[in-house]
Amino acid sequence: MADHGLSVRHACQVASLSRAAYYRPPLDRLDRDAAVIAALTALVTELPQWGFWMCFDALQLAGHPWNWKRVYRVYKALRLNLKRRTKRRVPPRTKQPLDAPAVLNGIWALDFMSDMLYSGTRFRTANVMDEGNREGLAIEIALSLPAVRVVALLDQLVAIHGAPSGLRVDNGPELISEELRVWAERHGVRLLHIQPGKPTQNAYIERFNGSYRKEVLDAYLFGSLDDVRVETERWLTIYNTRRPHDSLCRVPPLTFLPRSPVPFKTEL
Numbered sequence: 001m002a003d004h005g006l007s008v009r010h011a012c013q014v015a016s017l018s019r020a021a022y023y024r025p026p027l028d029r030l031d032r033d034a035a036v037i038a039a040l041t042a043l044v045t046e047l048p049q050w051g052f053w054m055c056f057d058a059l060q061l062a063g064h065p066w067n068w069k070r071v072y073r074v075y076k077a078l079r080l081n082l083k084r085r086t087k088r089r090v091p092p093r094t095k096q097p098l099d100a101p102a103v104l105n106g107i108w109a110l111d112f113m114s115d116m117l118y119s120g121t122r123f124r125t126a127n128v129m130d131e132g133n134r135e136g137l138a139i140e141i142a143l144s145l146p147a148v149r150v151v152a153l154l155d156q157l158v159a160i161h162g163a164p165s166g167l168r169v170d171n172g173p174e175l176i177s178e179e180l181r182v183w184a185e186r187h188g189v190r191l192l193h194i195q196p197g198k199p200t201q202n203a204y205i206e207r208f209n210g211s212y213r214k215e216v217l218d219a220y221l222f223g224s225l226d227d228v229r230v231e232t233e234r235w236l237t238i239y240n241t242r243r244p245h246d247s248l249c250r251v252p253p254l255t256f257l258p259r260s261p262v263p264f265k266t267e268l
Contacts, residue, residue, distance in 0.1 A: 109205035133257035
């Protein structure tokens with residue numbers, strides 16, 4: 001309209017446009033928010049566990065003048081308001097030889113299994129065996145088995161049998177935890193982590209798990225955890241004392257290599 005002879009004021013009135021907007025055309029939003037984007041990106045890269053309000057307060061403390069509405073708009077545009085899933089990387093593992101000398105407390109193996117009660121409730125088991133005579137030392141059964149409970153189970157076994165030289169495990173979250181590392185250092189136990197995705201490197205406990213699943217978990221319908229524990233204890237006694245083992249000259253583990261329990265220590 002201005003090109004056709006109308007004044008700017010008249011042209012802005014016809015177009016319903018303020019003269020301020022005519023003289024100051026809008027900036028691209030990406031350019032306008034570049035400083036906010038840079039500050040948020042740097043903060044979240046350094047501290048990915050912080051949420052919006054911690055980020056906003058940190059920006060305020062750093063002297064940035066932006067109000068929370070502007071910062072939150074940019075925060076959402078960067079999709080930082082969505083839950084960020086971070087995957088804990090497993091460190092590279094060196095292949096450990098699967099040696100099983102016929103000595104007790106040389107290497108223990110530990111692994112987890114899961115199954116379901118008749119009601120649909122899932123539960124887990126923590127299985128521990130001695131590779132020297134393939135003896136099943138314990139099967140802990142619970143709805144949840146965090147690292148603290150695994151360490152408590154191992155402490156019970158150490159009190160009964162003494163500490164092993166090494167513990168062969170995979171790379172599950174409970175088995176790469178700080179709690180297990182501290183336990184191993186306290187007892188002088190080497191943690192033998194298998195390579196990720198290589199369950200055959202823990203073949204003895206995998207074979208034990210297969211027998212347990214076939215002869216107990218898949219053989220019965222359980223109504224409660226107590227039912228699982230009772231049947232598991234019965235099976236474990238049979239497995240260790242009566243069930244012939246092919247790789248042990250067809251004799252049970254405790255016949256192949258008997259174990260003398262270490263008595264509990266008492267405080268004076």
